[in-house]
Amino acid sequence: MRKITLGGVFALLLLSLSLTTAAAQSRSILETLISTDDFSIFADLVAASGAEAEFSGNVTVFAPANAAFDTIPTFVLDYLKSDNPELLGRVVRYHIASGGARTLAQVIAQDTLPTVEGTPLTVEGALNRVNATIITQADIAASDGVLHAIGGLLVPPIDLPDANPSQASGNISAGGSSTVAPITARMTERFNQAGFRDTVENAVIGTGGGFDRLCADASSDIANASRPINAGEIAECQAQGREPIAFQVGIDALAVTVSDSNRFLTGLSMDQLAAVFSGGAVTWAELDPAWSNNVILPFSPGTDSGTFDYFVEEVFESDPVPMLSVPGIAFSESDTTL
Numbered sequence: 001m002r003k004i005t006l007g008g009v010f011a012l013l014l015l016s017l018s019l020t021t022a023a024a025q026s027r028s029i030l031e032t033l034i035s036t037d038d039f040s041i042f043a044d045l046v047a048a049s050g051a052e053a054e055f056s057g058n059v060t061v062f063a064p065a066n067a068a069f070d071t072i073p074t075f076v077l078d079y080l081k082s083d084n085p086e087l088l089g090r091v092v093r094y095h096i097a098s099g100g101a102r103t104l105a106q107v108i109a110q111d112t113l114p115t116v117e118g119t120p121l122t123v124e125g126a127l128n129r130v131n132a133t134i135i136t137q138a139d140i141a142a143s144d145g146v147l148h149a150i151g152g153l154l155v156p157p158i159d160l161p162d163a164n165p166s167q168a169s170g171n172i173s174a175g176g177s178s179t180v181a182p183i184t185a186r187m188t189e190r191f192n193q194a195g196f197r198d199t200v201e202n203a204v205i206g207t208g209g210g211f212d213r214l215c216a217d218a219s220s221d222i223a224n225a226s227r228p229i230n231a232g233e234i235a236e237c238q239a240q241g242r243e244p245i246a247f248q249v250g251i252d253a254l255a256v257t258v259s260d261s262n263r264f265l266t267g268l269s270m271d272q273l274a275a276v277f278s279g280g281a282v283t284w285a286e287l288d289p290a291w292s293n294n295v296i297l298p299f300s301p302g303t304d305s306g307t308f309d310y311f312v313e314e315v316f317e318s319d320p321v322p323m324l325s326v327p328g329i330a331f332s333e334s335d336t337t338l
Contacts, residue, residue: 032147045088118156131154215233298330
């Protein structure tokens with residue numbers, strides 16, 4: 001019987017580890033990007049930029065993993081690769097920190113890092129972030145530097161030309177949430193004051209209705225939304241050749257109000273609120289014996305409303321059936337009607 005001593009096993013393990021490490025370090029940063037599936041999108045950008053030579057010479061590279069591009073519309077990447085090679089080159093070079101190969105420990109010990117592009121990166125050492133983008137995998141060794149995977153695309157400061165509303169033409173169609181409609185109305189006023197001469201429609205049809213017009217019908221330009229767009233709506237937009245882009249304009253809260261004629265109600269628990277909007281209580285006294293025997297008359301935004309979606313999510317764990325089954329409940333997308 002062949003015997004292998006424990007020391008011999010350790011020696012074999014150490015030898016195997018050293019050979020693996022040596023093989024990894026024999027590849028350059030550029031070869032590592034090209035050979036790693038999770039860096040394929042960034043590798044394509046590097047190739048399109050013509051900046052391959054910058055990825056050598058003992059540098060530190062922050063490489064976005066493919067998931068980092070999930071929120072970037074494809075037309076933006078197409079624009080960079082096909083129509084603006086100069087900007088693409090700047091973006092790619094902004095991911096290369098000059099001044100030597102740095103491990104994660106060396107990166108987070110700095111407040112800023114110089115880049116080949118010329119604009120420094122800001123480091124948040126306590127959070128393992130550069131430019132507010134988290135480092136998801138650190139210290140990937142290469143023969144000519146160190147690679148760190150990150151969760152987002154780094155973009156240097158870009159000077160964009162100011163838009164001139166007086167030179168814009170064509171009517172604009174917006175529609176959706178009643179919560180967002182006043183913001184759109186105010187922006188329309190300012191747009192008109194700045195010289196825009198055509199019309200801006202601002203239809204109050206609920207968040208879902210706004211997404212239907214933007215995506216399913218492709219009949220509007222802007223969806224006023226009080227919730228994020230969902231996967232199905234994104235797919236409908238893409239089927240129309242549209243890539244939806246989200247702009248957060250504020251953070252809203254949801255309020256439940258009662259009629260001025262109600263003199264006894266000062267508050268409701270979540271369980272009582274669920275009973276009101278599921279038919280679990282028909283009169284106020286069923287919620288609290290000290291309250292009136294009057295019948296509860298519930299009102300709610302309609303099913304196209306983002307407010308409805310959020311209420312159902314918080315009160316009924318995303319199940320709308322209890323609320324839709326309440327006898328006599330009045331739904332409307334109009335705040336005025338409610």
